[in-house]
Amino acid sequence: MPESIPPSGQVLGLEGTAWNVSAALFDDDLVALHSAPYSPPTGGIHPREAAQHHASVMKDVIARVLPEAEQVRAVAFSQGPGLGPCLRTVATAARALALALDVPLVGVNHCVAHVEIGRWATGFADPIVLYASGANTQVIGYLNGRYRIFGETLDIGIGNGLDKFARSHDLPHPGGPVVERLAREGSYLELPYTVKGMDLAFSGLISAAQESSSPLEDVCHGLQETAFAMCVEVTERALAHAGKDEVLLVGGVGANARLQEMLREMCEDRGAAFAVPERTYLGDNGAMIAYTGRIMLEAGVTLPLAESQVRPGYRVDEVEVAWRSDLGEAVRGEPLEGGRAQGAEAVVEEAGEFIVKRRVGKRYRNEALDRRLIIERTRAESRLLAAARRAGVATPVIREITADTILMERIKGDVLKYAMTEENLARAGVAVGRLHAAGIVHGDLTTSNMIVRDGQCVLIDFGLAHVSSELESRGVDLHVLFQTLESTSDSFAALREAFVEGYAEAFPGAEEALAREREVEMRGRYL
Incomplete structure (x- = not known):
């Protein structure tokens, strides 16, 4: 050479x-x-x-x-x-x-190439990237010389899922374009919706769609609306967590007009820029x-x-991005700037010693699906915040509840994503250990949803929480947190170790839950 x-x-x-x-x-x-x-x-x-x-x-x-x-x-x-x-x-x-x-x-x-041709074709500098293709569904951001994975599918890729559904109905390959065409003629059909923090899972959705006896056009419409809403939600969660202002869509499934429309609407409502490369590069x-x-x-x-x-299992986060001189930012913005903050699914406003948290409708989601999620998550949050508090976990005290709004105690402290020290991660470990010991899974265990106050970690945002003593649920909970830490810090190993020490101190079943988390992690190691 x-x-x-x-x-x-x-x-x-x-x-x-x-x-x-x-x-x-x-x-x-x-x-x-x-x-x-x-x-x-x-x-x-x-x-x-x-x-x-x-x-x-x-x-x-x-x-x-x-x-x-x-x-x-x-x-x-x-x-x-x-x-x-x-x-x-x-x-x-x-x-x-x-x-x-x-x-x-x-x-x-291959995955990095999708991101780089997308950046070149659109002129975007530091976007949150939704990479949706056959085998891959990932939300990616850049930090300190590597592309980091904020969230990803825990089972099948979105494109392969659509192909699997198409094969079950003797539709031609690839299935995505056929489903898109049939969906235009259908009406919304309720199907399973599975978001776990910034991760998501499609297998239950695909199985339910395959087994449905509803008209094929309705099934395709419901499948597409549900799967893409899940993708847009996790992208919005990453966008809100990182505070970035660009969203880039790449990968073959990105050619779907409905997915593009949903992402564009989400970005418009958040004041973020959205772009998708021309079809040649998708x-x-x-x-x-x-x-x-x-x-x-x-x-x-x-x-x-x-x-x-x-390297059949070559991960995007294994690549040293030597060709980029910029470091990228993991987290921008400030919590409750001007007394108001817009999270991924709710607007939070100060009201004296209280916080008003109101879940807002999502223009990109089907109206019936949106209404169901708002009601379900508001109820789950109020119920499980109280249950966690009774179990000795520090959480905000609730004052009032409506179908979409919770008035609760304002927690004054440091949001963990702005204060990621080993000491604070150990405190977070104790809080999560107590939560899991009480049979509650948080469901959105990111550093945006933890506040350090007076030497302890307060857990907030229980909208995806549920009651479960299953190892799988606990493993996924931990995986969401570890993935968030790895995507936003170069001190991941030390921070993880500190969290594990606190977690093991508070939860007798820590060893088994951590072992399951490692199994969950390996599912993202392709093919």
């Missing part, structure tokens, strides 16, 4: 993580792009069959773009995450090309690999052949 790396020039990018094999040339702009997607005759994507397809068309796909090349400076390829056989096919082609052209090899994280494509490979090349990030093994 050449020792010197040119500051610019054309980069050839190869994408082939799953269904689409694609090649592109990128200089200061896109020079050439050609794709040859694999479409299974029946059922879903079979990894070996997809890899065989990629191998059979690879030569032609590359040949379609190479004539546009003036001087290729590097070959970039999708190193992961993805289907192992597909990744290996593309990596083999990339190595051969790099050797033949005598240029560096660049291994690109689905898996060689352009995103070529562009990301180019900015990596400019930063001196190349890959020796001996280290070019594919």
Whole structure:
């Protein structure tokens, strides 16, 4: 490989993580792009069959773009995450090309490439990103040289979920566009809605939709409205927690007009900017690999052949983002600025020694779904705040309740997300340990929902709380917190350890709950 790396020039990018094999040339702009997607005759994507397809068309796909090349400076390829056989096919082609052209090899994280081509195409600087594709559903933000995962699916990706539903009704692949078309003719149908802090789960929703005997158009409409509302809600939670003002939608499912509309409405209501790249850059494509490979090349990030093994479980938060000089901000804004704050689902206002918390309607959500969630969450919060307090957990005292509003004690102290010390995390651990010991799961255990006052941690915002002694529920609760810590602090290991010490002190079942949290974490390790 050449020792010197040119500051610019054309980069050839190869994408082939799953269904689409694609090649592109990128200089200061896109020079050439050609794709040859694999479409299974029946059922879903079979990894070996997809890899065989990629191998059979690879030569032609590359040949379609190479004539546009003036001087290729590097070959970039999708190193992961993805289907192992597909990744290996593309990596083999990339190595051969790099050797033949005598240029560096660049291994690109597929998920990061979606984010970077989105930032380039829209001009956004530091957005919260909703990455919605077949295998992936993640909410991503940037901090100190890495893209951090604020939340993600705990089971199936949104695109694969739609495909699974489509197959159960003998609809063609891919299922997303067919569901979108049928949904336009249907009416709302109530289906399971599962949000866990900034994480979400689709398996119960997909199963209920598959088993429904309602008209197909209504099922598609209800499925789409429910799944996308879940995605927008967790994006809004990350946006509110981080205090950022840009939202970027990327990934193949991002082509859905209804999802775009819902995100745009959420951003308009929050005063945030929203953008989605043009369709060319949304689905898996060689352009995103070529562009990301180019900015990596400019930063001196190349890959020796001996280290070019594919990585089917390559996480976005494992990538060192050496090509960005800005650090990004984890948390902006101030709590209750001017006596008022807008959270992800409620407006909070000071009223003397009290706080008025009013859940507001969401324009992006179906009216019936929105009304149900507001009533359910207000009732759950009031009931479980009181139950937690009786169990010795510090919570605000409630004064009055209506269908959408709670008047409660104003807690004066430091919101944990602005005061993340080991001492405060240990206090948080004690509070959560007591909560779990009482058989209550918080459901939205982020550092925005903890206030340190007079040497103890007060838990607030019980809208997603529920009664449960199940290990799974406790493990998910802890996972939400640990994911929030990791996405907003570079001292994650020390903060986590401090929390665990406090948690184990207050909860006899801590060891089992922490073991389950590790299992939950591994479910996000792709494929």
